[in-house]
Amino acid sequence: MFRLYWADEAGLPADDRGLAYGDGLFETIRMSGQRGVLLSRHLERMVRDAGRLGIEVSRKELANVCVEAAQRFADRFKADGWILKLTLTRGSGGRGYRPDPGMEPNLLVSASPMPPAPDSEGVAADFSKVPLAVNPFVAGIKSLNRIEQVLAAAELGPSLFEVIMADRDGNLVEGTRTNLLLRQGGGWVTPPASSLAVAGVLRQWLLERLRQRGETVTERPVTVNDVLGPDCQGLFLLNSVLGIVPVRTIAGHDLPVDSGLATIFNPLETLE
Amino acid sequence: MFRLYWADEAGLPADDRGLAYGDGLFETIRMSGQRGVLLSRHLERMVRDAGRLGIEVSRKELANVCVEAAQRFADRFKADGWILKLTLTRGSGGRGYRPDPGMEPNLLVSASPMPPAPDSEGVAADFSKVPLAVNPFVAGIKSLNRIEQVLAAAELGPSLFEVIMADRDGNLVEGTRTNLLLRQGGGWVTPPASSLAVAGVLRQWLLERLRQRGETVTERPVTVNDVLGPDCQGLFLLNSVLGIVPVRTIAGHDLPVDSGLATIFNPLETLE
Structure with a gap:
């Protein structure tokens, strides 16, 4: 499991290892209403790559957070879509670089508007x-x-x-x-x-x-x-x-x- | 100038670029009471390397924060010393990786106990x-x-x-x-x-x-x-x-x- 933070409510704790050492990873997912583009692939990559860093996270729990995030954020943006960002870090505290195997990860969830579309002619x-x-x-x-x-x-x-x-x-x-x-x-x-x-x-x-x-x-x-x-x-x-x-x-x-x-x-x- | 955050009061904002992209740098300074080991060199390195990243910070203002931090934290630790940590990030927000030249940096200041001393015999x-x-x-x-x-x-x-x-x-x-x-x-x-x-x-x-x-x-x-x-x-x-x-x-x-x-x-x- 992870400790969940909504970016519209609060930041991560001051001793979060994502801030301290870049000890974490992220996904930015294009959303349309409450659904996401290539959503499964984003979640699979996050779970797999978190594992490579020694951060354990359940795909099912990540997926549940995406559903919750979609309900929370979708109405704030126009119909042309929005961006869901998941930032998963190893957690808070610990002594220096050495990661503590028992650490509970932090998950920060945020939403932002779609960036301008690139020129389709190149x-x-x-x-x-x-x-x-x-x-x-x-x-x-x-x-x-x-x-x-x-x-x-x-x-x-x-x-x-x-x-x-x-x-x-x-x-x-x-x-x-x-x-x-x-x-x-x-x-x-x-x-x-x-x-x-x-x-x-x-x-x-x-x-x-x-x-x-x-x-x-x-x-x-x-x-x-x-x-x-x-x-x-x-x-x-x-x-x-x-x-x-x-x-x-x-x-x-x-x-x-x-x-x-x-x-x-x-x-x-x-x-x- | 920078926006100052005391780690014993609050974390950085959720959209801080230090967390998002590792867009920042840090110093850990060994303190004894209110004075720091090689303090000038730590501050000079931070100012110089921030400049290499395109983050402008004044050495004098950093030094002032160290004085303030020493007054705030020194009494919480025993006489054998403590660690002052300065985390300087490019600031909050911005669109994606591209840094906004006008951004105000964030400075997070924290204190922790000395780590155990290494064996002097090797x-x-x-x-x-x-x-x-x-x-x-x-x-x-x-x-x-x-x-x-x-x-x-x-x-x-x-x-x-x-x-x-x-x-x-x-x-x-x-x-x-x-x-x-x-x-x-x-x-x-x-x-x-x-x-x-x-x-x-x-x-x-x-x-x-x-x-x-x-x-x-x-x-x-x-x-x-x-x-x-x-x-x-x-x-x-x-x-x-x-x-x-x-x-x-x-x-x-x-x-x-x-x-x-x-x-x-x-x-x-x-x-x-």
């Missing part, structure tokens, strides 16, 4: 100056350790939707809040899950869907050349709240835009 | 299974992104004081809460500051002091062989709260213990 992106250093022990986990993404996001502006971060070998890993999917040679290419800071639920859903349709999906390191070279037939940014976003221009270089992929993912069809 | 250490992935953009900053240290600290136990984490090349970087100093060939060796997750204030103070005494200090990558090989004349763990801690045994391998170094640092002589 967005502008750039390569970030901030590299990504992914520790294999926490690769893919949407943990509360996001200072690299914050520093990279400082490069964003009104005319720059996303910046792509590279690892120390120069391979492109992901955007600050999006995973990458490249169209090349009639197939699809994406960096492998083991290399990612955050393995997104839309990315996983989309890879499965493409494979079900018989399309070729290759998980391998992606280079700047893959994106800027003549073989690139399109670059897409994936985020379960924002959807599948085509990149129209990157670092001033125009990319082919095909909005066909966006039609594969209709958020309203994945509501649960 | 402690047991081991090599951690958890690697460290240090991003050069945040190297050395005591940011709130400490999930790697938490996972490594889970390996600690009553008979294991510290575990040493290595980077992906296998070079030893630091302990979960300590920097490393090796005695070798009559001189001193320590991993370079640019490679560190946290560049400790005691480490910096000690390197300066050793150099003032005419001793040879080399900053270079440190390997497992440096520690386990015949040239190792001693391994020391550095932490401004715990002091200079000799390692008696690492991974079951006995090391020479010389307590001479510990006498260089007398915390009570560095009180400010």
